[in-house]
Amino acid sequence: MGNTEVSNVPLALFIGIAAVVAVSAWTGHLPKNMIGGLGVIMTLGFVLAHMGRIIPVLKEIGGPAILCLMVPSVLVYFNLFQAHTLGTVQLLMKEANLLYFVIACLVVGSILGMNRIILIQGMMRMFVPLVIGTIAAVASGLAVGSLFGYSLYHSFFFIIVPIIGGGIGEGILPLSLAYSAILGQAPDVYVAQLAPAAVVGNIFAIISAGVLARLGSRRKELNGNGMLIRSARDNALFAGGEQTRQTDFHLMGGGLLLICAFFIVGGLLEKVVHIPGPVLMILIAVLCKYGKVIPARMEIGAHSCYKFVSAALVWPLMIGLGMLYVPLESVVAVFSVGYVVVCGSVVLSMTLASFFIAPYINMYPVEAAIVTSCHSGLGGTGDVAILSASNRMALMPFAQIATRIGGASTVIAATLLLGWIV
Numbered sequence: 001m002g003n004t005e006v007s008n009v010p011l012a013l014f015i016g017i018a019a020v021v022a023v024s025a026w027t028g029h030l031p032k033n034m035i036g037g038l039g040v041i042m043t044l045g046f047v048l049a050h051m052g053r054i055i056p057v058l059k060e061i062g063g064p065a066i067l068c069l070m071v072p073s074v075l076v077y078f079n080l081f082q083a084h085t086l087g088t089v090q091l092l093m094k095e096a097n098l099l100y101f102v103i104a105c106l107v108v109g110s111i112l113g114m115n116r117i118i119l120i121q122g123m124m125r126m127f128v129p130l131v132i133g134t135i136a137a138v139a140s141g142l143a144v145g146s147l148f149g150y151s152l153y154h155s156f157f158f159i160i161v162p163i164i165g166g167g168i169g170e171g172i173l174p175l176s177l178a179y180s181a182i183l184g185q186a187p188d189v190y191v192a193q194l195a196p197a198a199v200v201g202n203i204f205a206i207i208s209a210g211v212l213a214r215l216g217s218r219r220k221e222l223n224g225n226g227m228l229i230r231s232a233r234d235n236a237l238f239a240g241g242e243q244t245r246q247t248d249f250h251l252m253g254g255g256l257l258l259i260c261a262f263f264i265v266g267g268l269l270e271k272v273v274h275i276p277g278p279v280l281m282i283l284i285a286v287l288c289k290y291g292k293v294i295p296a297r298m299e300i301g302a303h304s305c306y307k308f309v310s311a312a313l314v315w316p317l318m319i320g321l322g323m324l325y326v327p328l329e330s331v332v333a334v335f336s337v338g339y340v341v342v343c344g345s346v347v348l349s350m351t352l353a354s355f356f357i358a359p360y361i362n363m364y365p366v367e368a369a370i371v372t373s374c375h376s377g378l379g380g381t382g383d384v385a386i387l388s389a390s391n392r393m394a395l396m397p398f399a400q401i402a403t404r405i406g407g408a409s410t411v412i413a414a415t416l417l418l419g420w421i422v
Contacts (some may be wrong), residue, residue, distance in 0.1 A: 007046035037092025045316035065385040068318030077328040093320040109306025129354035140349035148338030162194040163201035166407015167379015204347040213390035216366035224364030255301025374399035
């Protein structure tokens with residue numbers, strides 16, 4: 001027991017820390033600030049991620065991501081959190097918006113830390129499996145939905161579109177406003193109808209990613225070990241670049257400032273060009289990387305931030321998202337065998353289409369399928385969970401392209417189509 005650790009924390013010390021957090025939360029004396037919120041989500045994130053790594057079967061299909069996302073949702077559903085605790089986590093997740101901080105660090109840091117040739121090649125080639133996968137997902141969802149008695153209208157607008165719409169903030173909420181303007185009911189009504197599909201679809205995507213990672217470990221010819229492009233020369237360049245990078249805490253400060261600047265610039269340009277800020281942040285980071293605009297030292301600093309965030313904050317982030325963004329009651333309200341099968345068919349057809357098309361465009365099937373599966377589910381939230389389940393966080397830039405651009409395109413197309421039909 002003396003050598004047992006929970007996410008690198010000695011067991012005895014972790015039990016003591018968990019007891020302090022639990023007593024403070026239960027008695028209502030948990031500091032209602034970022035420190036209190038981090039205490040809750042990090043304690044739960046560390047223990048659930050540890051359990052997800054050791055539970056048989058579950059550990060093979062992304063157990064840490066599934067437990068960290070769904071267990072808090074179940075606890076909230078059964079009112080096992082104090083209102084003060086939920087308010088503290090809400091302050092951290094919604095008011096301080098930890099999600100966007102983590103996503104910005106992961107996306108900008110990973111983009112600036114990548115070999116620029118491989119980055120551009122991957123961005124360009126990702127559009128092919130993404131488009132083919134989306135077509136397959138829509139066709140499969142409509143066909144399976146019809147078999148279970150759903151109309152084409154309901155299957156498309158209330159099951160398929162929310163799954164591939166880009167997540168809660170960038171997909172479900174804009175869709176709910178658009179549906180409200182077109183169909184007449186309050187936006188909250190549509191959020192409750194749309195969110196379950198995104199949640200169920202994301203669970204299928206997490207499981208698919210875990211299974212794909214397991215397949216890749218057994219079939220080496222299908223597995224790029226986090227590399228998207230099947231190119232020995234480019235992969236050697238990328239691997240060499242990764243080996244030369246070292247973490248420098250002074251550079252991390254500059255790197256964090258740089259990441260913040262990218263996010264702020266994306267938000268400013270959103271007001272002008274009316275494209276979501278996170279999408280613009282990605283595009284600007286790619287252009288800066290490709291044009292060698294950012295000094296190499298600052299790229300190292302940003303990449304160091306990425307390494308810290310991906311190692312320390314991913315599982316705690318899942319806890320906060322499970323508590324606040326995954327409404328289990330909405331899932332329960334629409335839950336049926338047919339509904340789940342339709343959601344599963346959308347995700348699996350998209351993933352399989354990308355898997356089988358990848359060899360023809362010189363990409364690794366496992367990585368291509370995992371990135372395309374990020375188009376289904378909870379947006380940035382889902383990207384973190386899916387890539388964590390498959391241990392391929394280095395694919396975050398490509399996952400964000402699939403999610404953000406694919407999701408934005410879906411929202412725009414669905415809104416225009418619904419307005420034309422009605």
